[in-house]
Amino acid sequence: MTLIADLVSLHQVDSQARALRSRLEGAQRHKAIQERQGAQLQTRMDEVRAQIRHHQSTAANHEAESGSVDSRIESLRQQLNASTNPRQYSAILAEMKTLQSKRDEIDELALAQMQKAEELQTKLTEIEQQAAERAKVVDVAKAEFETCRSEVAERLASLEQERAAAAARVPRSELDAFTRAADLYEGEAMAELVTIDLRRREYVCGACNMEVPAEKYASLASNPNVAVTCTSCQRILFLPQVAATHS
Ligand SMILES: [Zn+2]
Numbered sequence: 001m002t003l004i005a006d007l008v009s010l011h012q013v014d015s016q017a018r019a020l021r022s023r024l025e026g027a028q029r030h031k032a033i034q035e036r037q038g039a040q041l042q043t044r045m046d047e048v049r050a051q052i053r054h055h056q057s058t059a060a061n062h063e064a065e066s067g068s069v070d071s072r073i074e075s076l077r078q079q080l081n082a083s084t085n086p087r088q089y090s091a092i093l094a095e096m097k098t099l100q101s102k103r104d105e106i107d108e109l110a111l112a113q114m115q116k117a118e119e120l121q122t123k124l125t126e127i128e129q130q131a132a133e134r135a136k137v138v139d140v141a142k143a144e145f146e147t148c149r150s151e152v153a154e155r156l157a158s159l160e161q162e163r164a165a166a167a168a169r170v171p172r173s174e175l176d177a178f179t180r181a182a183d184l185y186e187g188e189a190m191a192e193l194v195t196i197d198l199r200r201r202e203y204v205c206g207a208c209n210m211e212v213p214a215e216k217y218a219s220l221a222s223n224p225n226v227a228v229t230c231t232s233c234q235r236i237l238f239l240p241q242v243a244a245t246h247s
Pocket residue numbers: 191205206207208209210230231232233234235
């Protein structure tokens with residue numbers, strides 16, 4: 001086989017292997033994104049749960065404080081009932097009123113904390129639902145990735161072997177040029193040299209459509225063992241009949 005024919009063979013297996021790899025990487029990326037979003041929801045749930053616990057414990061502290069103020073009010077009420085001295089009576093009554101309004105304030109605070117906890121509980125329920133939905137999506141993405149991997153793995157392994165064999169037939173410098181172009185154009189390392197007008201010697205690169213000098217056509221047509229690249233896009237050029245005999 002000529003160098004160009006070897007390059008065309010290499011291109012065929014290389015582009016198939018690249019397509020399979022990118023399909024596998026796509027499935028893996030999708031899985032990773034879903035897992036990351038799942039983990040973010042988990043973190044959010046942990047945060048909201050911690051906030052709820054904080055508000056509940058603050059509310060419990062307020063309630064305990066309210067209870068102790070209540071006990072104090074109750075003991076004042078007994079003193080009040082037992083009091084016979086009008087001045088002492090009104091002093092106790094005034095203190096009771098002060099304590100009652102203090103207790104009401106504390107009760108308000110406790111209530112506000114409980115309301116916050118309840119609002120957060122509603123929010124938590126929403127996030128939990130989102131997380132449950134996301135968990136299903138993650139499971140699907142995982143299964144898809146596994147399916148893709150098992151489908152692709154065997155085919156990819158044999159393509160890699162074919163690719164290595166095809167690459168071994170191509171000299172180092174041409175192989176480097178091929179790999180550079182393949183990396184640049186997602187596997188499309190080769191381009192057909194298209195004849196626009198044979199008589200006027202007009203040729204273009206089939207990939208980038210830029211003009212290719214007639215000398216490059218002449219070189220390729222006369223010696224298929226010298227690789228010719230498109231001046232514009234650097235893809236390796238081939239003549240259509242080479243592809244036709246090897247596809
Ligand atoms: Zn080109």
